[in-house]
Amino acid sequence: MTTTIRVVLADDHAVVRRGLAGLLESTDDLEVVGLAKDGSEAVELVREHRPDVAVMDLQMPVVDGVAATRAIVDEQLGTEVLVLTSFSDHARIDAAIEAGAVGYLLKDAEPEALLDGIRAVARGESPLDPRAARRLLSRAARPGDVTATADTAALSPREAEVLRLVVEGLLNKQIAGRLGITERTVKAHLTSAYQRIGVADRTQAALWVQRNGLDARGD
Known part of the structure; x- marks a missing residue:
């Protein structure tokens, strides 16, 4: 039985909101439970409906994304935030990740990429658009964000390969297809890699790769 993923959409353009809602409602597993025209409404709708995912534009009036x-x-409402924005919002993309967004996609992405991104967030993954991921990786590193030592950096060749594909912005399903392995195996490799390099999620792993490179020693 398919589990329905409940979603709040936040965008200050009515046409975009309605278009996104129509796209999500055309699927069997995604349900739109609220539409917000600014950040303040988005927070209120999340408080009211406790959706699985909030798809958040960043540049909005009253309260931004x-x-x-x-x-x-901060309120720990049980909702994960997926940023959907334009590529020009560099500073806001960085700020949104720091605020706790678990992933971000760009508005010119293919519709299926957005649908897969929402599903990925609901599964506990962190979808990153490849172009936006490169932006994240190119920003100046701040001390203390992610740490690694020679002992924790001994990745196996397969773990290193999976991490490289994460940095490219691929989801677990796409990585599995690229490598000819199961999605469950991808998750196992990621869990092991995160433990080895001392990070908690895809964004931190991408930053670690940028700062430290990939050490394929080990298995």
């Missing part, structure tokens, strides 16, 4: 993301995360 960064502040709304921070409020949702």
Whole structure:
């Protein structure tokens, strides 16, 4: 039996909101439970409906998407935030990740990429658009974000390969297809890699790769 993923959509453009809602409602497993035209409404709708995922634009009036993301995360409402924004929002993308967004996609992505991204977030993954991921990796590293030592960096060749594909922005399903392994095996490799390099999620892993490179020693 398919589990329905409940979603709140936040965007200040009515046409975009309605278009996204129509796209999500055309599927069997995604349900739109609220539409918000600004960050303040987004937070209120998340408080009311406790959806699985909030799809958040960043540049909105009243309260922007960064502040709304921070409020949702800080209140521990059980909702994960997926940023959907334009590529020009570099500073806001960085700020949204710092505020607790678990992934981000760009508005010119293919519709199926957005649907898969929402599903990935609901599964506990962190979808990253490849272009936006490169932006994240190119920003100046701040001390203390992610740490690694020679002992924790001994990745196996397969773990290193999986991490490289994460940095490219591929989801677990796509990585499995690329490598000819199961999605469950991908998750196992990621869990092991995160433990080895001392990170908790895809974003931290991507930053670690940028700062430290990939050490394929080990298995």
